[in-house]
Amino acid sequence: MSTLGDVWAWLSTGAHWAGENGVWHRFTEHLLLTVGCLLASCLIALPVAVTLGHLGRGGALAVNLANVGRAVPTFAVLVLLLLTPLGRHGDWPTFIALVLFALPPLLTNAYVGMRGVDRSVVEAARGMGMSGGQLVWRVEVPLALPLVLTGVRIAAVQLVATATLAALVGGGGLGRIITAGFNLASTPQVVAGAVIVAVFALLMEAVFEAAQRLGPAWVRGQAPGQGRKAGRGRAR
């Protein structure tokens, strides 16, 4: 594996980190794209999931959406959007494709969290004369929060990974380092880019992991790791 030495040489060359095509610039693009898409998809998915969960409607939709999301290749959606009139508007195809792919984990986890709130607690809150709105904000959402946040975590990590694909359709982000490496037939650059992307994704996962462990108890939920089960398609 003399490649490893070449990869290290690529990574330790300052010129590769600076400038328009440098790592730092690409990293900034990647981060902005990820955060922007995460905010947009949360704004769309969470109100819908909370409303549906509160009303107890649309359960089949929430469950099936996750399965559909897995079956549709992100790359295909990206290219399809690129060939529509949207494709003439820079980053919009990438943005929309990424938001679409962050919706399933957010919707599914938030919905399951809302439905998982102890029925007797809901009954008690109603008995105390709480209105629908009070019930949602004071009882259901706080109790569903661990699962909601699990959905956010899965979506965030998925977005970091998927934002890499923006490079395939000429967008920015860290994926560009990899695709540029392929175009230059430079294996060290391809591998170096891959290492950077992988490290970023793992860091994102680690940040959420740390936040979950260090967060206040009511955010973490009752049982540690209980929220990890939903959304990854684990068998119960």
Place this chain on the structure above:
Amino acid sequence: MTAPPDDCLARNDWICGDYLATRRHILLDAVLQHLHLTVVSVLLGLAIALPLALVARRWRWAVGPVLGLTTVLYTIPSLAMFSLLLPLYGLSATLVIVGLALYSLTLLVRNILAGLAGVPEEAKEAARGMGYGPLRQLLAVELPLAVPAAMAGLRIATVSAVALTTIGAIVGHGGLGNLIYAGMNSYFKAQVLTASVLCVVIAVAFDLLLLGLERLLTPWRRV
């Protein structure tokens, strides 16, 4: 100069019968490549995941490292995964197959472990009482009872593999992904849409196929 033909290929329509008629062989080749990549990678994943799960169950200390490692692999973005394997396998189908197999490990190991953990104690007691040795107990009692949970993982892993195969296009081995990639560069709408739809069809077909297989393997669950 004759006038250009006015058919859906010339108009670059999204849905085009002529495309299906004239490019049938290209599509069929891509579908076969896609099926080959997906099936081989999932089988390879299964061949690695099953021993890993058995080891993790036999020696408790191995559970953490096994789950940790497979989760880390699962977190690596697909484009990066295929790129990281480049020095090892070059621009080959093997690279895509190994990458996809590594992805399937998390789901498979977790679900096989969950399935084995869910085997009722009574069933194991009964097997021991009937004089089953450890190996026979594993093969005849525990693994069959773990099938439903393991199948859930296998179905998700397979559907994900079908979708992820398209990314293999960056090394020229992406099945239908190759057509999408080529269609992107030439703005060939019919090719991109047809290949994308076929991807989803293959994924759904595999899902139903595995559901059927699960019912066949677990006759005792049919009422």
